[in-house]
Amino acid sequence: MRLSTIRKYRKNSKVRQGILSVGRNPIILLGVSLPFVIATATSLRNAAAMSLEYVVINFVTAVLSVLIAGKAPFWVRAAINVGAATVVMMLTRALITWMMPDISNYLGTYIYLMALNGMVLLQSEEAVRPGPVKLWPVMKGVVINVAVFAVMMLIVSLPREYLGNGTLWGRAIPAPVKLSGVQLPFFGFISVGFLLAFVRFTTKKIQAFGIVDGARKAANERARYTAIHVEIDE
Numbered sequence: 001m002r003l004s005t006i007r008k009y010r011k012n013s014k015v016r017q018g019i020l021s022v023g024r025n026p027i028i029l030l031g032v033s034l035p036f037v038i039a040t041a042t043s044l045r046n047a048a049a050m051s052l053e054y055v056v057i058n059f060v061t062a063v064l065s066v067l068i069a070g071k072a073p074f075w076v077r078a079a080i081n082v083g084a085a086t087v088v089m090m091l092t093r094a095l096i097t098w099m100m101p102d103i104s105n106y107l108g109t110y111i112y113l114m115a116l117n118g119m120v121l122l123q124s125e126e127a128v129r130p131g132p133v134k135l136w137p138v139m140k141g142v143v144i145n146v147a148v149f150a151v152m153m154l155i156v157s158l159p160r161e162y163l164g165n166g167t168l169w170g171r172a173i174p175a176p177v178k179l180s181g182v183q184l185p186f187f188g189f190i191s192v193g194f195l196l197a198f199v200r201f202t203t204k205k206i207q208a209f210g211i212v213d214g215a216r217k218a219a220n221e222r223a224r225y226t227a228i229h230v231e232i233d234e
Contacts, residue, residue: 033117037152038188040110043161044169045103047153053092053114055146060088062142066135082116089115156191 033054040046061081068077093111097104104111162168164183166175181187 033149034192036110036114036117037156037192038185040107041153041157041160041188042164042183043103043167044154044157045100046107047150047157049096049100049103049107050110050114051146051150051153052096053089053111054117054149056092057085057088057114057117058142058146059139061085062138063135066138085115085117152192152195155195156188160187160191 036050040050061084064084068080160182162175163179166178167173
């Protein structure tokens with residue numbers, strides 16, 4: 001197998017492109033949302049509340065970014081998006097307080113910090129690209145971002161609530177062992193570290209499969225092309 005062939009399929013592989021689009025999620029690539037996962041993903045209710053706020057803020061700022069893309073300098077776009085995120089955050093906080101009043105105070109500062117999440121600025125710049133700005137590509141990135149964020153919050157919070165409190169969604173569930181330490185931030189660091197390692201390992205495996213599969217198809221095409229020419233020559 002030629003090295004140039006491997007590089008070609010590594011660059012153009014749809015599988016790799018799909019994985020990298022997921023990798024743009026702040027948890028996997030940027031790390032700007034790690035504090036929210038580490039500190040607040042201690043129960044399913046917390047995870048649901050933070051995911052809800054994340055979804056609303058990102059969708060609103062994404063639409064706003066498309067509307068103002070290319071019409072204002074960076075500092076104006078950033079100020080508008082952060083301002084809009086702050087307003088949306090306050091409205092979402094009121095909704096969370098109404099739905100789950102017992103956890104609003106626990107989340108505290110992290111609810112407010114979500115409005116200053118680096119993803120707000122990143123999202124505003126995602127819409128600023130050469131040529132006409134279309135809503136769907138930007139929204140597609142938002143969907144991927146919020147989906148992976150919610151899944152990561154769920155994966156981290158479920159064992160921490162079950163093993164730490166012996167509950168799921170606030171309801172008592174018999175647990176074989178209770179480890180109060182899993183509620184501490186250090187366990188959040190460990191959990192996220194293992195998840196990132198798993199994602200990286202899986203990504204490499206899928207990339208390798210895509211490269212090998214693409215190279216195999218190219219080899220088959222060359223073999224078929226050679227066979228056709230041999231038949232014509234005969």
